[in-house]
Amino acid sequence: MRFSTLFTALAVVATGASAATFSSSAISSATKLTSANHYGAPIAPWKAGHYPGWYYGKGVPPKGVTCFLDEVDILYLMLFCELLDLFPFGYHCPKPPQNPPPNNPPPPPExxxxxxxxxxxxxxxxxxxxxxxxxxxxxxxxxxxxxxxxxxxxxxxxxxxxxxxxxxxxxxxxxxxxxxxxxxxxxxxxxxxxxxxxxxxxxxxxxxxxx
Structure with a gap:
């Protein structure tokens, strides 16, 4: 509870949002998306009992799985991504690809x-x-x-x-x-x-x- 309260306060400072912006479930989801927890998937996919830690797509995610590309509630998603950015070693939402400057050749494939x-x-x-x-x-x-x-x-x-x-x-x-x-x-x-x-x-x- 102490950590959640502190985290909410940090979120308010960072985003300018009210304390009510982030529900306890959102904060709980964010705290799970760290390297220590394999970003929500602590059991590797080749082991029994595994479950996906996240979904990045436009469909319906499995129950209990955080989605990072939600066109229905884009405002909530943006705020949630800002919440995730408060973790220095946590997960950060994908950024849109940058277009190369005009008349410049595209960079080599990464x-x-x-x-x-x-x-x-x-x-x-x-x-x-x-x-x-x-x-x-x-x-x-x-x-x-x-x-x-x-x-x-x-x-x-x-x-x-x-x-x-x-x-x-x-x-x-x-x-x-x-x-x-x-x-x-x-x-x-x-x-x-x-x-x-x-x-x-x-x-x-x-x-x-x-x-």
């Missing part, structure tokens, strides 16, 4: 693809966090927003009779290759089905994300 279309996903001790996204570009934006991210792996984890249209987006602290892709599913789901992996792609970043 990411290179190390593998594509595998049926297994990455397992590695450099795991940072994982969540759900709509596109590969969304996962890249998440990697650009998490301190130390050097590699991301997107894939469809088909876990249930209806599957999922969203991609799993797993972030890591070092560049990895197909040799580390040994999470091939096989976990029994609550409905009795067994999950499997499709469309697993890996991308390595030139320089780890820093603030």
């Amino acid at each position: 990411y290179s693809q190390t593998f594509y279309s595998l049926t297994c996903a990455i397992q590695d001790d450099s795991y940072l966090t994982y969540g759900l996204v709509d596109t590969v570009a969304d996962c890249e934006a998440m990697c650009d927003s998490v301190y130390g991210c050097t590699f991301f792996n997107t894939y469809h984890d088909v876990n249930g009779k209806n599957g999922s249209l969203q991609l799993t987006c797993a972030l890591f602290g070092k560049c990895l290759t197909a040799s580390s892709a040994d999470n091939c599913g096989g976990q029994t789901q609550p409905d009795g089905t067994v999950d499997y992996i499709t469309n697993s792609d890996g991308y390595c970043k030139k320089t780890a994300t820093g603030y």
